[in-house]
Structure formats: structure tokens, C-alpha cells
Amino acid sequence: xxxxxxxxxxHSSFNEHKVEVFIKRDDLIHPIVSGNKWRKLKYNLLSAKxxxxxxxxxxxxxxxxxxxxxxxxxxxxxxxxxxIIRGEEQYQHNFTLSWAKHWGMELEFVDRQTxxxxxxxxxxxxxxxxxxxxxxxxxxxxNQLALAGMSEVITELNDQIAYDYLLTPVGSGGTLAxxxxxxxxxxxxxxxxxxxxxxxxxxxxxxxxxxxxxxxxNWQVLNQFHRGGYGKYKAEDAARILQFSQTTGVPxxxxxxxxxxxxxxxxxxxxxxxxxxKIMLLHxxxxxxxxxxxxxxxxxxxxxxxxxRAPTRSR
Ligand SMILES: *Cc1c(COP(=O)(O)O)cnc(C)c1O
Numbered sequence: 001x002x003x004x005x006x007x008x009x010x011h012s013s014f015n016e017h018k019v020e021v022f023i024k025r026d027d028l029i030h031p032i033v034s035g036n037k038w039r040k041l042k043y044n045l046l047s048a049k050x051x052x053x054x055x056x057x058x059x060x061x062x063x064x065x066x067x068x069x070x071x072x073x074x075x076x077x078x079x080x081x082x083x084i085i086r087g088e089e090q091y092q093h094n095f096t097l098s099w100a101k102h103w104g105m106e107l108e109f110v111d112r113q114t115x116x117x118x119x120x121x122x123x124x125x126x127x128x129x130x131x132x133x134x135x136x137x138x139x140x141x142x143n144q145l146a147l148a149g150m151s152e153v154i155t156e157l158n159d160q161i162a163y164d165y166l167l168t169p170v171g172s173g174g175t176l177a178x179x180x181x182x183x184x185x186x187x188x189x190x191x192x193x194x195x196x197x198x199x200x201x202x203x204x205x206x207x208x209x210x211x212x213x214x215x216x217x218n219w220q221v222l223n224q225f226h227r228g229g230y231g232k233y234k235a236e237d238a239a240r241i242l243q244f245s246q247t248t249g250v251p252x253x254x255x256x257x258x259x260x261x262x263x264x265x266x267x268x269x270x271x272x273x274x275x276x277x278k279i280m281l282l283h284x285x286x287x288x289x290x291x292x293x294x295x296x297x298x299x300x301x302x303x304x305x306x307x308x309r310a311p312t313r314s315r
Contacts, residue, residue, distance in 0.1 A: 004029050006160045006280075009248045017268045018275035022161060023250060024153060027257070027285040032099075032307075035285015036168075036175045037069035039153065040146035041137070045077050047145055048135035057082040057127065057134035058141065059118045062091035063292040065285070066140050071100035081105040082134060084127075086115040095291030095309060102310040142174025147208060150178020153282065163187060163280040165273065167264060169194050169256040170221060171230075173201050175284060177208035180219045184212075187280075189219040192263040194256055196229040225263035231255050237262055242303055251305040253293075256286045 005028060009021045027034045048056055056074050060067035060083060067083045074081035083100060089109045091097055097107060117123035118139055128136060137143065157163070166183070170176050170191035180189055193201055201221045206213040227233045233254045241258035244265070245251055252258040260281060273279060287307060293299045294306045 003156050003160075006157070007250070009250065009281075011244070011247050013265060013268050017271070017273060019268070019273050019277045019279055021264070021279045021281065022163060023248075023281040023283050024157060024160075025250075025283050026153070027251065027283045027287055029285070032288075033069050033072040034287065035065065035069070035283070036150065037066045037141060037285070038073065039149040040066075040141035040174055040178075041069060041073045042149040042152075043145040044135070044137050044141060044143070044149075045073055045079060048079065049077065051135065053079070053133060053135040055080040055082055055131060055134040056137055057084065057131055058137040059084045059086075059115070059139040061085070062087045062094055063096045063289060065289055067100055067105070068096050068288050070137070070141070071103040071105035074105070075103040082131060083107050084115070084118070085109050086112060095295050096288060098310040098312075099288070140172040140174060142172040142177075142208065144208070144210075146174045147178035147181055150175055151182030154179060154182035157280065158186075161278075161280070163278040165190060165277060165279045166282065167192060167260055167279065168282040169260045169284055170198070170201060171195065171256065173204040173208060173221075175282075176219070176221070177205045179282070180205065180216050181209055181212045183216075183218075185216060185218040187218065191219070191221045192225050192260045193221055193223045194226055194230060194259045196226050198223050198226070222263060225259055225266065227259060227262065233258070238299070240265065245305075250283065251287055252283075253286055253290050253304070254299075255289055257283055 004026045006022050006024050014021050029038055056079050058070050071081050083105050085107055092107055166187050166189045168191055170193045176191040227237050238254055241252050241254055244261050290304050290306045294301045
């Protein structure tokens with residue numbers, strides 16, 4: 001079992017506000033593929049195999065952490081992977097998709113209009129007809145099987161260290177739902193929404209929780225820390241994240257884990273946490289995303305821990 005480690009973090013703000021902060025390093029699950037997407041896929045892949053499927057099909061943007069993780073995980077499980085990608089074919093050479101191709105993923109590029117139908121029942125049925133041997137996983141991997149994978153974070157933490165609060169970044173809500181369900185009100189769980197206008201996220205999480213939604217109530221989605229929207233942030237936000245990485249020795253990226261860090265620092269300044277609180281952060285990984293950001297000139301590889309590119313294939 002690859003149990004991800006828990007580290008204590010040290011920072012002047014933690015002393016000032018008399019809290020202890022720890023981080024569950026799901027970014028260290030695997031050197032190349034890490035984080036919550038890996039956890040969310042585990043039982044999807046096992047179920048697909050049990051049901052006799054040979055392929056997994058899923059959806060994502062051209063820089064998707066989910067697509068990257070899916071391609072790798074399928075290659076490990078001897079399953080064929082198919083990625084329905086939003087955007088043009090030229091993206092196949094980008095950082096994320098060149099890794100996906102390296103691991104044998106078949107890429108199908110669709111326009112934005114088509115991509116919008118990804119959760120539409122008729123569209124899924126059509127795809128299933130086109131790919132009869134494929135087990136179809138939703139975008140980001142957020143389904144019931146993902147919750148089972150995420151629950152293992154809580155099981156591991158229960159054996160690792162005592163804490164009061166658990167913080168995680170939130171995109172689609174699958175990660176948060178899995179944590180909330182498994183935790184069963186033991187800890188206060190705070191989800192930091194990384195997208196704008198995510199008022200409906202609480203509802204989304206409750207939908208995924210199904211029957212447990214009634215009994216699980218020790219959690220909350222914080223909607224005020226998105227910094228302008230998905231993938232958006234100011235230069236000073238980036239500088240704060242980088243400084244936090246330098247102080248703590250833990251790498252972060254500005255789309256998910258970095259926004260959780262900014263939220264933590266802001267919440268501390270606002271006096272949100274009582275003295276003596278033990279705060280656990282979930283590092284959901286996603287550092288592969290830095291590759292595509294560097295490639296597009298959005299970040300400087302001199303500042304950020306940009307991962308290695310896929311080897312170019314020689315034919
Ligand atoms: C997808 C992702 C999230 C958000 O997970 P959801 O289950 O979609 O809420 C958080 N962090 C990273 C690194 C991700 O890739």
C-alpha cells in the first residue's frame with residue numbers, strides 16, 4: 001500500500017495564530033501521477049475490470065489532471081484509455097496530452113459545443129454505442145466509485161495523526177464528497193472552491209453524498225477564495241504561493257492546491273481558527289499542470305517546480 005505521508009508545516013503565521021498545520025502529501029503518491037485524480041480512479045478501474053471492460057473512456061480539457069492520471073492508471077492496469085478532449089487536435093503535442101499519448105491514450109478532439117454535452121444521457125448513450133467495450137467515467141472522475149477511493153484518505157489519516165480541521169481544494173465536488181462521507185462528522189471539513197459562481201457546489205456535494213447527505217453536516221464549501229475564477233490569480237497571489245512553498249519546502253501550483261494555501265493564510269488572518277486548532281491540508285497533487293502553464297508562458301520554470309516532459313517517441 002502506498003500510504004501518503006503527513007508532514008507538519010512551519011510558518012510564522014501559524015505561530016502568530018497559535019495553530020498547528022499538517023499536510024497529507026497526496027502529491028507524493030507517485031512520482032509522475034499523483035493526487036486526488038489517482039484516488040478517484042482506483043475503484044473505477046477495478047470495477048471496469050471486474051465487469052469485463054477493456055477500455056476506459058473519459059472527458060477533459062487539454063491540460064486536464066484527470067486525463068493525465070487516467071492515461072497513466074490505465075496503462076498500469078492494462079486497460080486501453082480513450083480521452084474525449086475539448087479543443088483542437090494541435091493540443092496533442094502539449095505537455096499533458098503528450099504524456100497521455102505516451103501512455104497509450106487514444107485522443108478524440110471535440111469542439112466546445114460537443115464537449116458541453118458530456119453529461120447528457122443521449123450523448124453518453126451514443127458514445128457507448130460507438131465504444132461498446134468502454135467503461136465511461138465522467139469528467140474529473142467524480143462518480144460514486146470516486147467517493148470510495150477518496151474515503152481511503154480519511155482511513156489513512158485516522159491512523160496517522162489527530163486533527164480538528166481538514167482543508168481541500170474543490171473543483172467538481174467529488175473529492176470533498178468522498179472525504180465528507182468517510183469522515184462522518186469526525187472533523188470539520190472545509191472545501192475551498194477554485195471556480196467562480198460555485199454557489200451550487202454544496203448541492204453538488206449533497207447529490208454525490210446521496211443518503212449520507214442528511215447525516216453529514218460538519219462541512220462547508222468556502223466560495224470566497226477563487227481569486228477571479230478557474231486558473232485565474234494575481235501576480236501577488238502567485239508570489240504568496242511561491243513564498244509559502246519556499247518557507248515550507250512543499251511544492252504547490254496556483255490552480256488548486258495554491259488556492260487552498262491562499263485561503264488558509266486569509267482565514268488565519270481573519271481569526272477563523274481558534275488557538276490550539278490542528279489543521280490538516282490535503283495536497284491534491286496536480287503539479288503536472290505546471291508543465292502546460294510553463295509551455296504557455298503563464299509561469300516561469302525558474303520559479304515553479306515544472307515537471308519533466310514526456311519522452312519524444314522515436315519511430
Ligand atoms: C480535480 C482537482 C481538484 C478538485 O477535485 P474535485 O473532486 O473535482 O472537486 C483538486 N485538486 C487537484 C490537483 C485536482 O486536479
